[in-house]
Amino acid sequence: MIPLTRREFLENSMLVAAAVAAAALPKSLAAAETRAASASDKITVGIIGCGIRGKQHARELAKLADCEIACVCDPDPTRADEVAAQLVEAKRARPKTVQDLRVLLEDKSIDAVFVATPNHWHVLAAIWAMQAGKDVYVEKPVSHNIVEGRRMVEAARKLGRICQGGTQYRSSGPNAAAVDYMRKGELGEVKLARSIVYGGRGSIGAPGEYPVPGHVDYNLFCGPAPMGPLRRPKLHYDWHWFWATGNGELGNNNIHSLDVVRWGLGVTGLGRSVISFGGRLGYKDAAETPNTQVVIFDFGDKTIISETRGLKTEPFSATMKGGNIFYGTKGIIAGGSLFDLEGTLVRPFEGKGENHFVNFLNAVRSRKVSDLRADILEGHQSTALCHIGNISYRLGRRASTAEIKQQLGKLRSATHALETFERTEKHLATNRVNAAENQLTLGAPLQVEPKEERFVSNRAANELLAREYRSPFVLPSLKQI
DSSP: OOOOOHHHHHHHHHHHHHHHHHHTSSSOTTSOOOOOOOGGGOEEEEEEOOSHHHHHHHHHHTTOTTEEEEEEEOSSHHHHHHHHHHHHHTTOOOOEEESOHHHHHTOTTOOEEEEOSOGGGHHHHHHHHHHTTOEEEEOSSOOSSHHHHHHHHHHHHHHTOOEEESOGGGGOHHHHHHHHHHHTTTTOOEEEEEEEEEOOOOOOOOOSOBOOOTTSOHHHHHTTSOOOOBOSSOSSSGGGGSTTTOOHHHHHTHHHHHHHHHHHHTOOTTOSEEEEEEEOOSSOOSOOSOSEEEEEEEOSSOEEEEEEEOSSOOOSSSSOSEEEEEEESSOEEETTEEEOTTSOEEEEOOOOOOOHHHHHHHHHHHTOGGGOSSBHHHHHHHHHHHHHHHHHHHTOEEOOHHHHHHHHTTSTTHHHHHHHHHHHHHHHHHTTOOHHHHTOEEOOOEEEETTTTEETTOHHHHHTTSOOOOTTSOOOOTTTO
């Protein structure tokens, strides 16, 4: 075994203690509460996208007596049928099932939609829904690229719609209490925070040309993305690992802890600069996105370091595979708990949370954007961090470990960046991946114009802020909205 550094031991100990403390807290914010409602309170909704997350939406919404699920939609009709059957089993009326989301959006009885599609459909589905007069809950990451994410925010404001991002950790009472604690200065000066997501992801299979299931409307599945041959064995879910449809693990799961970290630090926009390093290591398969990735975000006097691991790894602690850590001059916050500077648990944070779906529906009733726990602007800014991290990686080059260390040594946060790189090397070594021999990808160091949401003097990077849309699935301009 490779020995732990003192910092690793300290962080592991903190998160173990935090997990034990969290286990004693009230029921998770993810569980919706059933409550009675009058007919005038009832909101009629549709679900677009019936995969893993769409099924979770249906399960939670079915618990709400003041919510009627009238229609569910998926280009794969078997998945829509599964959700419909799930609702019947939950003693709810069987909803209408459709393949084309435009049919759902034409239904004037539907007040709001829940978008749980693949990432490349998130914004277009949301904007079309808002243009149809509906409020929108859109899953994380809220966009596939930065330009369309900003357009969704603009559409919500212009049309006066309620639009919530699916970053539900903002509805956690303990998280809100921890953020408030930092806002009051009780943690002292906080200059560094980490967003950590570790989880095994195996090979998705060899690249090739595979048949699309005959019952799937592949044109609708691809939508805004190119409609090329299927280059992976499995159509569903593995779209996450291709740039045309997904955003890798950084956008899939790390978005949650990145959002909490950005919230806790109180930073807005895209920061001053970004750099990423990593690779798809340990096996060769059809996928494009990295399974090992570190991103360092420079916000001037504050730094965010994001770590994503997909190879077999020891969890960050014995009982938690990931989370967020805030380092203050008076203490440390990790996993929703407060620690002293030596890593001794002081107390878990407590606070009254709210189910994220219920929060959205309540804001639909009140018509107050301020009632949302995760307004779309917040979702856009946190998602955009994932995008700029991926852009740095995509514009990178193979580099030696010496070259990577040299580049990281130039950063404001050089000490923390280099320590993270050394831990990453150890992690790869346990998976028999020699970083020096395999040559990791060193992402391009990118300077950011935060107000413009663009990069400074980098045409290649700016070209990745948007995408080409396939007609008729085209992002409308602000004038067209």
